[in-house]
Amino acid sequence: MAWMSWTLPTALFFMGIAVILVGMTTWQIISPCVERRGFLPLATTRGDRLFIGLLSSAFIHLAFVALTDVNIAVATVLCAFWMIILMRWG
Amino acid sequence: MQTKVENNKAWFLVMPVFLIVAFSAIIPLMTVVNYSVQDIFDPYTRYFVGTEWFKQVMLDSRLHEALLRQFIYSFTILIIEVPLGICVALMMPTKGRGASLALILVAIPLLIPWNVVGTIWQIFGRADIGLFGAFMNGLGLDYNYSSNPTDAWLTVVLMDVWHWTPLIALLCYSGLRAIPEVYYQAARIDQASRWAVFRYIQLPKLANVLVIGMLLRFMDSFMIYTEPFVLTGGGPGSSTTFLSQSLVQQAIGQFDLGPAAAFSLVYFLIILLVCWVFYTTIMNMQKDK
Numbered sequence: 001m002a003w004m005s006w007t008l009p010t011a012l013f014f015m016g017i018a019v020i021l022v023g024m025t026t027w028q029i030i031s032p033c034v035e036r037r038g039f040l041p042l043a044t045t046r047g048d049r050l051f052i053g054l055l056s057s058a059f060i061h062l063a064f065v066a067l068t069d070v071n072i073a074v075a076t077v078l079c080a081f082w083m084i085i086l087m088r089w090g
Numbered sequence: 091m092q093t094k095v096e097n098n099k100a101w102f103l104v105m106p107v108f109l110i111v112a113f114s115a116i117i118p119l120m121t122v123v124n125y126s127v128q129d130i131f132d133p134y135t136r137y138f139v140g141t142e143w144f145k146q147v148m149l150d151s152r153l154h155e156a157l158l159r160q161f162i163y164s165f166t167i168l169i170i171e172v173p174l175g176i177c178v179a180l181m182m183p184t185k186g187r188g189a190s191l192a193l194i195l196v197a198i199p200l201l202i203p204w205n206v207v208g209t210i211w212q213i214f215g216r217a218d219i220g221l222f223g224a225f226m227n228g229l230g231l232d233y234n235y236s237s238n239p240t241d242a243w244l245t246v247v248l249m250d251v252w253h254w255t256p257l258i259a260l261l262c263y264s265g266l267r268a269i270p271e272v273y274y275q276a277a278r279i280d281q282a283s284r285w286a287v288f289r290y291i292q293l294p295k296l297a298n299v300l301v302i303g304m305l306l307r308f309m310d311s312f313m314i315y316t317e318p319f320v321l322t323g324g325g326p327g328s329s330t331t332f333l334s335q336s337l338v339q340q341a342i343g344q345f346d347l348g349p350a351a352a353f354s355l356v357y358f359l360i361i362l363l364v365c366w367v368f369y370t371t372i373m374n375m376q377k378d379k
Contacts, residue, residue: 002133002134003121003133004117004120004121004124005121005124005125005128005130005133005136006124007124007127007128007138009127010120010123010124010127013123014120014123029098042370042374043377051366055359055362055363055366058359059359059363062144062148062356062359065141065144065145065148066144066145066148066149072140072141
């Protein structure tokens, strides 16, 4: 695996993604979700909201990196709140 | 009351595809993510730099220009290829030898390798030995794709339209053939005009294949590399240098693997976003109907 040039932050990132995917799959098996409409302008399933949340979080991080000198951890915390809001009310 | 039991064992059948995708896409993507946060000299000599490459890429004006050119290019070819592909499909014969012959003729450009397409157009566009170049100059236009950016753009766009409109045409043709005859019979009973048949029967029935066609064409054109590289080499100047060419220059030409990896990820996210917006918009339009 050395050829993949792993670092601790990227390993943690991918472990986080894997845990989220396994968690969402388990949640889906235990309690299958129904498409619904929240504050987003389209009806979404739990998986849709997760995808939208992850994609928007990536762009929020990029915007923080490009436009500010603020520590990237601030963007991560903001994105965590955004994901909670999106999954609950999106 | 009987409870519906869901059997999820069928998911195991997806496992081979998942493994292939893991090896061909997920593992390389993970490696690119790893590269994007490091200064890479070789796999064993590397230094963690955090988000530095992302900042550099996001603030690079050359990449902003390449991104703008890429969007203009992709939307231009979509605007031309989709209506043209529908028109070609509508005009193709539906029965007899004519149908087979038309299918073969339309499919020919799709069979030609990308680098050969670039070479064909490189010769075709030359004023001294190429038909297209000679024709343009015969019209009194001072056409030269290697020195004039407008001519270079015209040639690159025409080349893509020639190469890929057949894909849209064939997808639309298959979509049109799948419409049951009863729809046309009902239209004839109602004395519907040709336009009404197209607008209310054919176009709605083509929606699914058009979604696939537009997504394929957008993704392909957004990642285009070989044809413009062979035809214009990204020039004159950098007028036809698109994102993939900038990326290759950075990754292979300059061997800046870290910034190139960061650039690849930004590029990937843009493609993912635009495809998701396309797909969601079109699928929701269909749901609303």
